[in-house]
Amino acid sequence: MELNAQLAAANARFDALVERVNVVEANKSRNEPILEMLAKYGRFFNAITTELEPKLNEIVECLDALDEQLDAIPMVMQSMGQPQLNAAIDAFRLELASAINASTQVARDAAIVNKPRSALPDAFSGKREDWKSFQSRLDLFLLTHESAYPT
Known part of the structure; x- marks a missing residue:
């Protein structure tokens, strides 16, 4: 049992x-x-993380500064007249737009991968003996323009 x-x-x-x-x-x-x-794509992801971190830190610092300015707005509103307040709001909007543009540029920069490029191969002559070299140049072109020709 x-x-x-x-x-x-x-x-x-x-x-x-x-x-x-x-x-x-x-x-x-x-x-x-x-x-x-x-x-x-390991090297690409590695490059993104190492290059992106300092830029993201800059953006965070900029946003922190903007937060401080936002906190100061109620006090500024009490001490300013309407025209001065409108000017301060416009300046704040410009600064915010600049920070947003900087962050979008960082994203665009991270998406661009600097790869060596090759020129478009010369047209195929139609001669059998030229086929191998044309095919090699075409393969090289397609390899270096992988994002444009994924399949």
Whole structure:
């Protein structure tokens, strides 16, 4: 009787392990395209994080300064007349627009990847002996313009 209980417990543990292995396998196959993309574009993602962090810190500092100005608005409103208040609001809007433009530029800069470019290959002459060199130049062009020709 005790042997049957031990065997049942061992079978239950084995079944649980098999289930965990199946879950790991399913996750692996589901995440494999993401892992391949990360491996392929690893340097790009690394460059984004290292270049983006200082720029994001600048934006945060700018936003903190704007927050301080926002906190000061009620006191300024009490001490100013309407024309002065309108001028202060316009200056604040310009500063805010400048901060937004800076953050959008950072995003645009991060999206641009400086890759070497190659010139468009010369037209194919139609001669059989020119095919290999034309195909090589075309492959190089498509490789260096991967974002424009993804497939």
